[in-house]
Amino acid sequence: MLVTSILAQPSHWRSPLRQVVNRASALLASFSLVVASGLAQQPGLEPTRAQHAMVVTIHHDASDAGVEILKQGGNAVDAAVAVGFALAVVYPAAGNIGGGGFMLIRDKHGKTHFLDYREMAPAAASRDMYLDEHGNVIPGMSLVGYKASGVPGTVAGLAYAQKHYGKLTLAQDMAPAIRLASEGFVLTPEEARNLHSKNLSRFSASARIFQRNGDFYKEGETLKQPELAETLRRIAKDPSDFYKGAMARQIADFEKAGGGLITAEDLANYQVKERKPIKGKYRGYDIVTAPPPSSGGIVLVEILNILSGFDLPKLGADRSAAQVHIITEAFRRAYMDRGDYLGDPDFNQLPLKQMANLKYAKAWRSSIDPAKPTPSASLVRPAGFMPPPPQAAPVKESTQTTHFSIVDSDGNAVASTYTLNGGFGSGVTVEGLGFLLNNEMDDFTSKVGVPNVYGLIQSSANSIAPHKRPLSAMTPTIITRKGKLAYVMGTPGGSTIITTVANDIISSIDNGLNIQQVADAPRFHHQYLPDRLDLEKKFPVPAAEELKAMGYTINRLAVADEKNPGVWGDSELIAVDPKTGELLGGHDSRRNYGKAAGY
Template identity: 75%
Template sequence: MQAQSPEPVRARHGMVVSIHHDASDAGLEMLKQGGNAVDAAVAVGFALAVVFPQAGNIGGGGFMLIRDKHGKTHFLDYREKAPAAAWDNMYLDEKGNVIPRMSITGYKASGVPGTVAGLTYAEQHFGKLGLAKVMAPAIRLAEEGFTFSEEEVGTLHSANLAKFPTSHRIYQRDGNFYTPGEVFKQPELAATLRRIVADPTEFYKGKMAQQIADFEAKNGGLITAADLAAYEVKDRKPIEGNYHGYHIITSPPPSSGGIVLLESLGILTGYDLLKLGADRSAAQVNLITEAYRRAFMDRGDYLGDPDFMKMPLKEMANPKYHEAWRKTITVGKPTPSKDLVRPAGFMPPAPTVPPAKESTETTHFSVMDADGMAVANTYTLNFLFGSSVTVDGLGFLLNDEMDDFASKMGVPNGFGLIQGPANAIAPGKRPLSAMTPTIVTTKNHWYRKGKVRFVLGSPGGPTIISTVANNIISILDNHLNVQQAADAPRFHHQYLPDELSVEKKFPLDVVEQLKAMGYTIKRSGEFDEKNPGVWGDSELIAVDPKTGELLGGHDGRRKFGKAAGY
């Protein structure tokens, strides 16, 4: 039986939910000083770069979804870009085989970072307090330090960090590992953050940009001063859809998450899930899994960087297409992925991908202020500690986001995703992402915008999409509160490999029922006693429709985060 979730945190004026308590407090500090949700979000983003180096970053990139108090929306794409020297076969050996881990660890794994550009752009265009105020908590945490918990110090025992001298020195004290209760100070990072406050363009066009470029050149990396100078934030239009009378505002490409989310939910609109069984019942999981299978098939074939290609987003969001997909689902049975045939007459021909034989450090935070402004932000280094490379003298880790491209057509990336030509490596291109920051409102009317009901997102590679969808289904179909939805055991299917992944704590009786239906089940961490077998990190905010209170749900899988409100 699943343990009872605690009640959500309740607040009247503002709410910040993140994976680290110090970062949540940094955002709350901004709200109490009269800042808006963007001020708080930028404070959280920079604070996480200090206290959560596994994924919080200034050396990575991400997406920020903003809905202001008037209902106007912005999607800030500050995703990393491939350096100009990148080429489509850069991770293949002379025989055309993928060189193991080359796109994941080391100097050639990094795309041009976008986080500093994204967070400073957000503050300058939508914030109220200014960079000096919103970055003050991060600088304080870097200079004065923060206290490590047992869970945090465990992640620092990374073999990859030990391969790079600066990373080994900063995060592992040259082998004298940190212990719980110790204070971790980062003076080099504090100095870097102070320089960003003084002139945020220095990271891209000044002395700091040259430092980064010189470091890359010295070590055989590809990022140049010209790459950094050419980086720009894209203010894109979110994609929108409806589900059970609610309006969903979510992530456009280069996120695959939003359209796959809307397609999955669109397929499911034809079912009354709650009538079939309770949340996480075998009957519900069967239909939800089949929706994911079909939407992820389209993801692999059609999605990439919108600046480089046209994608059939309207077709993927077409309710008639969803209905046609629904007709291919047999209730109570899986459709083997190898037998899946896309309904004819809706989509353009899919690019051909050669047949192929058949992990995840991102972080999400959600913010709402007293005026109803909402921010959902997901950003990443990709894998744990990114490339594991720390820039000398600047104290921050670089991403390994190049692995999110297709290193070779038909060969799975680090998350097992099979990707097509649409996501091939090219200079200046942004890799396809699964990050899915999302805001759900009540229904829009011609005379007024809907009101925010939920703010959500998660890390977890491709499981981000299913985690966000599962949260929406748990809340809207099954009437769980945000804390219960955050804590519920997770499941995921991504078309290939053809297996239904479940967390270790997923109910065993349901697992057996799904096996009996014909599913191949992969239980996370099943054969490792010490592995908790979990993924993702739901950081959710809901608005109580009766009282107007903000309800914060922090994922119980991560013990050092919290929902902070006032």
């Protein structure tokens, strides 16, 4: 109204006043864009700064463990091993020695390595093992209990990384974790609440260790894990004990007694695999990311390829409806390909080159309506690029994963994401050894066309088979510019991992947010099916309403439950200042017990 009244004044007033109005309008527009991004509510979000090295994790004790090893002369890989084992102690919901994951390494010379230590289906696993006599999925069977677990890969993966790429000894790298397990760590309110999990209450060792058989831990109390401490000491002395020694037999006997499938032979046959990373380009940056059996890297590259033809900042600010619309349509198309084609590369021929083809991305891009969403049911893949999808309709993955990012003083970098799959995995703790087993078998396609716990639809390329590794969305990513390290990124979040990493890249590279703002920005996700746009509860309401008006089905997570935080993911990020080389850490404030730490 003020602007209207000014412009209604006599003409001899208008010229100088118009300049003022134009300037005020520009400032208001700028402010409205900030409000749209949700950042106006969080002014002054600044990254943690360090000159030499940086460790960013979901738990402050794990971050400190990584820094401790770096100060002892270890490199980024040594620190990653220290963090991985420390998280197995202080973050039992996802940190683990009973799960598996991926580690992306970039050394100071620019050479990259990708370690696949993903869990593997036992030899006794079969395609229909979670179906009843009528061919229907048995609820919960792939999620809870002994038969939900794949062969763990974490111990093999971390030991392999240390042996081939570390500088210190495995015992040195594991010392902080052993200390945390034996001496204990102090629980925050959130950590104490998390231990109330019903998943843990179902199994005797889990209930005893983590819940004191119903005398639940409280804020400020110390959780000690002497059985796990002794297991870690044995691993530090000889990691092969976990796979081929007395510990392997102990695990196998425990599984057999509970009706599980993992045998001593399964453990002995487990191998870490070095795979060729997926590579792509975006706005002059080089992207190095996860290859299959992670779907994350190739889907991330396909998303970025589609978006490369749009000037996103010109459409609006970070998290503006116009930007979110275009980004969501790229998500929709790439996730359609994920569901139809991806699985374990050792068991399938995967069309990775076709999915990364820039001409294919251009064809997808031309199908995006700038004003409204394309219903997933009517989406048609561009002809002439992809082979016919594997037989069957396009199905799953848990949010209880964790990611950490590390850069050392020499410029070596590690992005690592590992998981138990669901919160506290299968709920089963190995008696006498003190660690939880994963429920990673749920990441396979239990039945084609039936969604998993995350609602993802996958093809027969991800069906269960002996020794097979389930499809994952984990997307540890390292980004460089002109040969110099620029970003180390990743997050947990199940099916939302890929979209979160994509949004982190867009917020950084396209929209110019600092790395702490990137970590905290409100999230949105679309995975083709179900055909809905998921928004975090703190996603700005005006943008959500605008997207709804465009035609999107909106799901604002937990918006009706104000006690629920309504969040997902946990971006643990590092940026490198291109001018000064200073390391900038962004710890996701959604988890208040983590931190970025450096020196």
